Amino acid sequence: MLVGCKKSEIITTTPKPGNTVNTGSTNPDIPPKVYDQSLYSTTELGPNLIKGTDFSKTLYGYTDKLSYKAGDMITLYYSGPDNPKQAIHLSDFNGKIYASYTTSVKVQKVNTEKPWLDGCKFEKTGEFKLPDTLKPGVYRFRGTNYFVISDTENPYDITIVYPTNTDNAYNYGGGKSAYDPDLGNRATVSSYLRYQDGLVGRKDFTSSFFFWMLTQNYNANYITDADLDDYKNIEKSKLLMIVGHSEYWTRAARENVDKFVASGKNMLVLSGNTMYWQVRYNKKDNLMICYKDNNLDPLKDTPYSSILWETDFLKYPITSSIGADFSGGGYGSKLTNRQDGYKIVNDKSPLFEGTGLKNGDILKIPTVEYDGAPVVKMIMPGSKEIPVIDNSKLKFDKIELLGYDFAVNGGVEGPEKATNGLGTFIVFRKTPTSGTVVNTATTDWCSKRGMAGADKEKVIRITKNMIDKSLQGESLFTPQHA
Structure with missing residues (x-):
């Protein structure tokens, strides 16, 4: 099984007979306010299924x-x-x-x-x-999916987004997911009304963060990916946190987090492979639509086509929101000479207070997928050079590189297709009046390899520094950049 298939999974397979629903239009003109209508054609690329679940043994x-x-x-x-x-x-x-x-x-x-x-x-x-006394958080019943208890009526210091869309994309309960049984037979729509299957064998990118949050006294609310489509669900908070492996985003969600940061509030992205695919929901919000192929999508060639966010005609690059993307990063776990974490290049950062980290040290976070900011020159694995962020492409008011790791992008089709990338741990401010964004740019910050890994004390201290300084209104930049 592939974890987070990338460009190689964009398939232009002609739909097989019987796999389509006639929508009555080949290229509908959908106004932006109703772009998430129940509109779909191909619901799967092929008939093959993963073997059915034995319900007689497990709940x-x-x-x-x-x-x-x-x-x-x-x-x-x-x-x-x-x-x-x-x-x-x-x-x-x-x-x-x-x-x-x-x-x-x-x-x-x-x-x-x-x-x-x-x-x-x-x-x-x-x-x-x-229970009436349940506090905001992430919960589940035995044998079910995780869900959130949310309170958007009252102000909370922090709003944390649980990556429900990523869970849904990888769930093959009922025989298919956005990846399974294989790319030629995958589903293009994913119902939330299914039992969870296939997630246990996948990498766990969130649990260590949520374990840790239960030991803290932060005043935090919790929402789902779909809740991000409504700005009122985040507007009362001082700080927004994106965690884990937050890969599937609607346009409305992206616009709302950008609005939040533009209002002067901070955002922490403790996630990697973030905002990779655009998705839509149906009217009932119980179906996620992601064709991963412009030619299959009834909204093809529109701003709402469910394809890679980096696609030029969508005119909404990921880097404009979070400063880095998977195309600039790649797989951290596929290099034989990998660092398995970030080499520190700015030990004076206030985010490193109390960690003892020095320039040249490796903050151990073995990473599956990295995001990378644009750099002036790509640094090859094994090089002693320090990468330089190319802010001529980002055009941010301030940006600071805290650490980097080597990565390889692509290569699913074969080693000859692979390109080098860099994972970049960055902090930036888009404009003089906007909030500050910290992007750890790794899928594993919140995982057992990060917040419960070899350097867990350091990773947790950095996380607390990010949160505490944001809530206290302190600068997250080093003094010379503040």
């Missing part, structure tokens, strides 16, 4: 939504071994139980030929009231 389930408020009713859909008194517990990332319920569970079948489009259509297992 699988999903929720009716991904975002709730404390006290809301939640609907659960389960399939599993017959049990008239199945205990199900509501817990957080640390396994702390907040509520327990008993319900009747039976083996159910997937009641549609295309669960990636329609959802699994399980019979409803039950409706349950979430």
Whole structure:
């Protein structure tokens, strides 16, 4: 299985007969305010499926939504071994139980030929009231997907975005994902109303961050990727945090985070391979649409085509929002002579206070995928040169490189197709009045290889420095750049 297939997965395969839905238009003119209508044609590229799940042995389930408020009713859909008194517990990332319920569970079948489009259509297992006392956070019931408890009515210092879209893209519950069973048979739409399958074998890019947050006393709210489409869900916070492997973004979400930063507030991007694909949602917000091929998309050649954000005609490069992208970075884990972390080049940065890091040290974060800022000259693996950010391309008011690592981009088609890249740990300000953005530019900052890895104390201290200084209104630049 590939983790985060890149340009090589953009397939121009002609849809097979029977795999299309007639929309009545080959190139509809969709006004921006309704670009996320239920409009799709090809729902998969081929008929092959991953082998079905054995529900007779393990409990699988999903929720009716991904975002709730404390006290809301939640609907659960389960399939599993017959049990008239199945205990199900509501817990957080640390396994702390907040509520327990008993319900009747039976083996159910997937009641549609295309669960990636329609959802699994399980019979409803039950409706349950979430505790009124639940604090904002990330939770799950036994055997279900993670979901958030959110409170957008009250002000919180921090808003943290859980990467629900990435979870959905890699989930092959029902037989397909945006990657599986293979690129020639992948789905182009991904329903959220499915049980989770295939995620356990993937890399875990978020758990260590959420474990850690449960030990802290920050005043934080939590939202999903889809919640980012509404600016009111973030506007009351002082700080916005993007974590893990946040790969799939709508245009509205990008516009809202840019608006947040432009208002003078800080954003921390503790993620890599960030904002790689544009997606859309259907009207019910229970389906994510991502064709990864302009020719297949009913909104082809429009600003809403669900393709790589770096595509020129979308006119919205990733670097304009977060200063780096996967094309400038690449895979950190595929180099034999890799550093397995960032070589520090600016030890005077206030973000490194209390870490003891010195220039030339390696901050150990073995990384699957890096994002990289544009550089004046590409530095080859093994070189002792220090890369220089090419701000003539970014045109930011200030930008500072804190560390770098070597990467290789592409190469899925073969080593001869690979190109060199750099992972770049950066801090920047777009304009004199905008907020500051820190981009750690690695998929593994929040993973077991980062916040729970060999240099976990340093990674955690840097994370606290970013957060605390942002909330206290302190500069995140070194004194000579402040």
